Amino acid sequence: MYVTGGTFYLSAYSESGQPMMSQNNMGGMMGMCQSMMNSIPQDVVIKTTSSQVANVGEESTFTLFVTDKKGEPLDNANVILHIEKGGPMEGMDGMNMMDMMGKMFKAENIGSGQYQVKFTPTEKVYYTMHTHAIPQGKSMMSMMNNHMDIGIIAK
Template identity: 55%
Template sequence: MGKRTIISIVTLGVFAASVFVLVSQNNIDAYSMMSSGNMDSMMKNMMSGNTMGGSGSGMNCKMMSDSPQDVIIKIKSSQAVSVGKIQSITLLVLDKTTSRPLTDARIVVGIERGAPMSTMDMLGPMFDAKNIGNGKYVVSFILDKPGYYTLHTHVIPAGKSMMSMMNNHEDIGLIAK
């Protein structure tokens, strides 16, 4: 093989690899993105200012809405919880336009120590709430220290893309005693 042929093959290989990386970054597989580790990492990046596009100032650029756009999230249990014991918070999720319970939504939650967006001290990865029927979902957790915590609650209605969780986000305050 001649020198030009080898250079052409190497150049073509580098170009193909670059295109693959670019396409992979812009078309992230939704299932791999929804794993708890990836979801946790994605949320931390977006909340701290590292958006998926690499620009913007995270929460300052309104990645998440101030109140859920498609749903209503109601807290059906006490927000005062005990330290060191398994605790559960029951949420009722309703369709905002019909006020009917959302029975087949995905509820993804993360718990932050402190006020919303103040510490980014997340207690483990994000996880799914358990659907107990009739629009009710249970979030179970154990808090290790007394204080204020934030339950970052994201709703993905059935049939909506996973990006809808950014439009259906609500922070719920918890007091651990």
């Protein structure tokens, strides 16, 4: 976990130098997901520009700022995510790719590289927002290379 300008992220980049698909030290999908979550995004930068603290039972709005690696805002990215209780990988046991994809939803594009996500926490726990930003013109497969876990604290 590291802190950047008031934002905390849960991803740390992998120093293995191996492509994600060839890393199977954990085996199968779990290994691929672990590798993805331990890598920095390849094509984009994803930052939160709003508080990451939410009140239980109240709808909260989180704003994400998505740029390319040169710092140019990405207005037409496909920003998809899912939010789960706990830290990264805690809720992955027994899940398959279709389970994960079924829980994903799109962030609302509000312009100038900003995307909004609305979420109502149900418990006073830590949540992980698994965020994928797919640049325009890239395939859905690039979501695996453009992932950032963002922490949300519900109080």
